[in-house]
Structure formats: structure tokens, C-alpha cells
Amino acid sequence: METPRELRSVDRQDVLVDRIEYDDGTVIAVDFGGADEIAVDVVGDTAIVVAGDRQVEFELPAGAETVETNNGTLTISE
Template identity: 55%
Template sequence: MNLEQFTGSDGQPARRYEYDDGVVFAVDFGPEFGDAAIDLVDDTVIVVVEEEQYEFELPDGADDAHTFIKNGVLTVELEGEL
């Protein structure tokens, strides 16, 4: 997953957290974007925030992905060896 696309001119903080059983990516769009839509299609995460759409591929080796957004923070939880 390319986190740089989220930290560019818009300045959203993006982080990667590695654990023994997987990886978590978190992108803070801010509380005003709490109504963002998120979808997972095959190995692509699609996020629609207002009129902006972001798409990114999950990394190779991601066995299972869980995505959600709460209080404007997008979280992508990946299981498996990455």
C-alpha cells in the first residue's frame, strides 16, 4: 500500500503498524470526513471522500483484509505475512 498518496498536498497523517500476525494501515482524513465511503474490491481498497476518490492495491501476501472508517480515520487491517 502506498501511503504517500495520502500524505501529499492534503496533509493527512498516515501510519503503518506491524504486528506478529499482520499489518494495520491508518489514514486520518479528519472528523469532517466521517461519512466517507469505503469498499474493498478484490485486492483494491476504494475510498470516496466528498468528491475525491482514492484507490490503492493491497500488498502481496495479504491473506485477509478488513477495512473501516471511524471518526474520519480509515483503518485497513491485513492478516498474514507481508
Template identity: 50%
Template sequence: MTLEQFTRNEGQLTRQYEYDECSVLAVDFGADETDASVDLVDDTVIVIVDDEQYELELPDGADDAHTFIKNGVLTVEMEGDL
């Protein structure tokens, strides 16, 4: 699922920030979602919120990605030639 499909289909508030060295993607699932978890498998970010699973494909060129979720906000930090 691309970022555009993810936000349109699921209604999540999403922001993407571009910096010189990296790109950061933030997705707000809501502050009530404190039991959410995130995992990175190959080029796919997998988020589990309650009984729902969301998958988001990283863009081509994302060499090194780090993910975490805090207070219902998923953050994906990506390095590489995006």
C-alpha cells in the same frame, strides 16, 4: 497506487503498524470527513470522500483484510505473510 504514492500524492497522514499476527494501516483523512465510505474489492481498498475516490492496492501476501472508517480515519487490518 502504492502506500508511498498515496501519501506523497494526496498528502494524507498515514501510519503502518506491524504486529506478530497482522499489519494495520491507518490513514487520516481529517475529522471533518464523517461521510467517507470504504469498500474492499479484490486486493484494492476504495475510499470515497465527498466527490473524491482514492484507491490503495494491498501488499502482496495480504490474505485476509478488514477495512473500516470512523471519524475520518481509515483502518485496514491485514493478515498473512506480508
């Protein structure tokens, strides 16, 4: 599973994007730093993330099975 281009472009200063490969799949983790709350809405193959005053919209990568948030971090897992 590849990191969406739109998420790679927010990987700067207060946002950290990491792609972790495990034997049984891949996890993409996006830490929005100072954002107290983040929300994600999935419509079809598109995810819309709102973190503080920032909004990011991207196509879900092939193989994505779960998209969730926890403590200011977005995770996409296969």
C-alpha cells in the same frame, strides 16, 4: 504488509498515513482529516475510498484481511 503507493502519495497536509507493526500483524491507518464521512468499497483486490471530495483507488496490500472506516479514518489490518 506495505503501505500502498497511492496512500503514501496522499500523506500530506490534511491526510495522515501511519503504518503500525504489532507482534501479531500490521495496521495501516489513514486519517482523512476534515472528512466527516468516508466510504470504502472493495472490489476484488482493489479498494476505492471516497472522503469528502477526494477519491483514492489502490490495490490492497498482500496480507490485508480487513478494510474498514471509523470516524474519518480508514484502517487496513492483517
